Amino acid sequence: MGNTFDVIIVGGGAAGIGAARRLAAQGSSALLLEASSRLGGRAHTQDLGGYPLDLGCGWLHSGDRNAWVGIAEASGFPVDRGEPPWAKAHPGIAEDEEAQEAVQRAYGDWEERLRTVAAGSDRASDALEPGEPWNAYVRAIAGFMSGVAPEAISATDYLAYDDASTGRNWHLPLGYGTLVAASLPPSTTLRLATPTERIDLTPDGVAVTTRAGAVRAGAAILTVSTAVLAGGAIRLPAGTEPWRDAAADLPLGRNEKVFLEIGREAAFEPDTHAYGNLHGPRSAAYSIRPNGWPVIEAFLGGEGARILEEDGPAAGFDFVSAELASLFGDDVASTIRPLAATSWSRMASIGGAYSCALPGRSDARSRLARPFEDRLFFAGEATHTFDFTTAHGAHDSGHRAADEAMAALRHRRGKAA
Structure with a gap:
């Protein structure tokens, strides 16, 4: 059976959406699987009392080099550059x-x-x-x-x-979570409330199993939190133990x-x-x-x-x-x-706020970001070596993982030609 998608993205937070945007820009087909009933992950804006309040990330840190600023302006979202x-x-x-x-x-x-x-x-x-x-x-x-x-x-x-x-710390009056959730490309196939249970390698890519069955792709990008990854909620292929160990070295605070x-x-x-x-x-x-x-x-x-x-x-x-x-x-x-x-x-699907490397374990970020068998790629704020804890670090890691996945697919297809 052929692959239905080029890439399956597991996790619909800032990293997953960043990966989806990169793949869409390259004309690649992608399926995004999100365990919860909403997009955004730790970026979540909720209308409370008539006000869009950010329950998760709320500030465009390093705003002068934050990718979400450009995304906001291109989408018509106002950006407040005033003092925090x-x-x-x-x-x-x-x-x-x-x-x-x-x-x-x-x-x-x-x-x-x-x-x-x-x-x-x-x-x-x-x-x-x-x-x-x-x-x-x-x-x-x-x-x-x-x-x-x-x-x-x-x-x-x-x-x-x-x-x-x-x-530079800037603000989004309509909410950071609002922007992140609204930024998924329309070409990306989305399945909410669909937790991933297992990822297996196949001869031509990966098979990702959910409660609704299995779906195949050339590669998968895993963007779940380190708490979820280290906790073993998703069964991964044999040989990925070092990635779980790296996640354990980056617990969520x-x-x-x-x-x-x-x-x-x-x-x-x-x-x-x-x-x-x-x-x-x-x-x-x-x-x-x-x-x-x-x-x-x-x-x-x-x-x-x-x-x-x-x-x-x-x-x-x-x-x-x-x-x-x-x-x-x-x-x-x-x-x-x-x-x-x-x-x-x-929250079982997240398990905390953002990652912090344990003493002597700062190298875990680069260890976690390594591809596995050119089939499974890792993204998320925890994989960024200096912009961790941020939505823009997560976004940029999604871009990086998407580029790695597409390069692997091109190489594999070139060998098969």
């Missing part, structure tokens, strides 16, 4: 300027010590100064950035992203969001930012009235995100409400109410 909210502290908070300077200095010093640690243990926690009063703040920020505690962060990996970032609706808009200044507790490793970062909407977005990472994973959304609402009360006064409770909370770590 964390550049503007909420004026209603009495800030301790001395403490602010101290925490910024402590974090900068930790990042500088990472360069020494990278050449040794590679464990980011070894760059923490014993007894440093702002270590809890460093832990919280590391949680935002990597989703895990410094003990589980490769210093080399952390610095690779930091050094490559341009610091914990990052969650809690959204609250503001009953009285005058209580908060629009497009501002606040940080919950400079002395708390579980503290949240607050985006207040983004785009002028009567909404507060609380972002929790690492230890803070564990509250939602272990105790559920009610505990998350209670935690952020208490932090907001400590910032704005006890009467804030009468102005806010729960709107939504994420649960990325509890």
Whole structure:
């Protein structure tokens, strides 16, 4: 039986859609299989209270070289190039300027010590100064950035992203997830709610088995999260154990969001930012009235995100409400109410936020990105060596995998001619 498609893409997130766009541009036929009932993966915009809120990725990091900016503009999506909210502290908070300077200095010093640690243990926690009063703040920020505690962060990996970032952070008012989901080429065949159960090699390509049966192609591009890949939910061909090992070296961190609706808009200044507790490793970062909407977005990472994973959304609402009360006064409770909370770590089809290399394992990204037998190709944010954790890194990895797959197919067809 001949192959029905040139390439089968497993996973409909930013990487899968990036691969589909590349294949479509080359005139190749593709089938995209997505386990959930929607496109986008960890890019997910949901209308809540009448506002398009990003439950997953929300910022065009390194916007001046982010592929999604060009895709947005070509598709008529507005791009806000203004300063992100964390550049503007909420004026209603009495800030301790001395403490602010101290925490910024402590974090900068930790990042500088990472360069020494990278050449040794590679464990980011070894760059923490014993007894440093702002270590809890460093832990919280590391949680935002990597989703895990410094003990589980490769210093080399952390610095690779930091050094490559341009610091330009732009915004999509209609939602990052909205853009990603709308960007699948119409020529790509899409099957939602179709989990992949098994991938086998065939003499002329691959056979991908789902609950609906098997489908064949010349190659497959696997874009699932490292949690799914390492967990073994998809049965892969014999010999792919090193790829699963690489995925295990790149576990997903914990990052969650809690959204609250503001009953009285005058209580908060629009497009501002606040940080919950400079002395708390579980503290949240607050985006207040983004785009002028009567909404507060609380972002929790690492230890803070564990509250939602272990105790559920009610505990998350209670935690952020208490932090907001400590910032704005006890009467804030009468102005806010729960709107939504994420649960990325509890989603079986994803299993967390974004990847972080374990100490001494930063090479796992390139190991995971290697093709297998010129039949199976790997993409996803975890396979990018410096733009990991981002939707544009995922997109670019999809492009790379699509090019590899098509080159392999051309080579195979040339030999058969």
